[in-house]
Amino acid sequence: MNGYIKNRIALRENVFKLINNGQAIDLVQMFHYELKILDLRNDLYAIARYIYIRLGELFEYDAGFEYSTEEQKEKIKNYRVNKRKVKKFSIVCDAYAELYVELLGEFGISGKVQKTIDGHVYVIYTIDNKDYLADLTSQNKDITRIKFGMQLIYNRQISPYAPKIDQTFQIIDEQIYLNGISTEEVLETIKNELKMDQKKFHWSEEEYIYHVFKSIEDIMNFPRQNIGFISGVTYIYYLLQFFIENYSSYNTHFLDEDNNLKIEIFAVPKNEKIVYFAYKENENGLYELKKLSKEEFKSILENYSKVINKEHLFLR
Numbered sequence: 458m459n460g461y462i463k464n465r466i467a468l469r470e471n472v473f474k475l476i477n478n479g480q481a482i483d484l485v486q487m488f489h490y491e492l493k494i495l496d497l498r499n500d501l502y503a504i505a506r507y508i509y510i511r512l513g514e515l516f517e518y519d520a521g522f523e524y525s526t527e528e529q530k531e532k533i534k535n536y537r538v539n540k541r542k543v544k545k546f547s548i549v550c551d552a553y554a555e556l557y558v559e560l561l562g563e564f565g566i567s568g569k570v571q572k573t574i575d576g577h578v579y580v581i582y583t584i585d586n587k588d589y590l591a592d593l594t595s596q597n598k599d600i601t602r603i604k605f606g607m608q609l610i611y612n613r614q615i616s617p618y619a620p621k622i623d624q625t626f627q628i629i630d631e632q633i634y635l636n637g638i639s640t641e642e643v644l645e646t647i648k649n650e651l652k653m654d655q656k657k658f659h660w661s662e663e664e665y666i667y668h669v670f671k672s673i674e675d676i677m678n679f680p681r682q683n684i685g686f687i688s689g690v691t692y693i694y695y696l697l698q699f700f701i702e703n704y705s706s707y708n709t710h711f712l713d714e715d716n717n718l719k720i721e722i723f724a725v726p727k728n729e730k731i732v733y734f735a736y737k738e739n740e741n742g743l744y745e746l747k748k749l750s751k752e753e754f755k756s757i758l759e760n761y762s763k764v765i766n767k768e769h770l771f772l773r
Contacts, residue, residue: 481542513603517685519547521717550578550594601688606640667727669700677746689744712763
């Protein structure tokens with residue numbers, strides 16, 4: 458195995474072990490050490506990109522934000538990460554943007570926090586007199602794409618003359634990821650196989666959708682580190698839209714007593730019946746997508762009083 462890949466995997470696993478053991482992480486020390494080990498310290502573009510990707514690996518969007526009270530939302534938005542002693546790894550855009558600017562500054566890169574009219578926060582940083590966008594949490598897309606090894610959208614040069622496909626980070630991404638086959642290529646292969654099976658076995662549209670969910674179940678349950686509720690659900694939605702054109706998902710949110718999103722249930726019609734798939738935490742503390750038995754489905758309904766979009770469960 459390539460030495461870079463071995464180092465990268467080892468660095469990731471070491472940090473996740475510390476997090477799982479409840480130990481605080483000094484991000485400044487961590488980035489200086491990792492960039493030294495990976496030999497990326499002499500390229501400002503590589504530093505900025507690596508920090509962006511690494512934060513996407515480490516952090517998860519706060520699952521309690523969307524359904525919190527206004528008072529709780531303000532508290533979450535005002536939270537700031539102590540970069541020298543991090544124990545909480547769920548954030549929203551405000552904390553992420555401030556943290557990214559601080560970490561860039563540790564390596565001599567100038568960055569500024571920007572705010573949109575609707576209150577969303579992101580970062581503009583400058584290297585060699587060129588401005589770059591960094592927006593890890595926009596629609597949860599890049600924070601999700603990083604965790605699942607996909608091409609990024611919201612980290613690129615901003616300029617009227619910048620090309621639509623920004624090549625700035627292409628070589629750097631090859632250094633950081635070193636993927637022989639991209640996630641996009643893998644998904645395209647799975648999609649083609651599903652389409653061929655649909656023709657071969659004469660699946661109805663309902664049957665095809667059911668088999669798509671079974672494929673997504675396999676994709677989601679491949680072992681990965683630090684996939685949380687928000688990034689997982691975001692990826693499931695992406696996969697559904699990728700595999701099924703104009704798909705309308707019938708989803709139901711289950712919340713805990715603190716208004717944190719905890720379970721997402723998808724109701725899938727199949728042969729005049731309803732099959733339920735749930736994205737939720739398993740006994741090992743990892744999130745997975747799983748087809749539910751009748752008993753499991755009944756247990757969820759009995760144990761969760763806070764339900765959003767209950768009509769989408771197709772209860773009969």
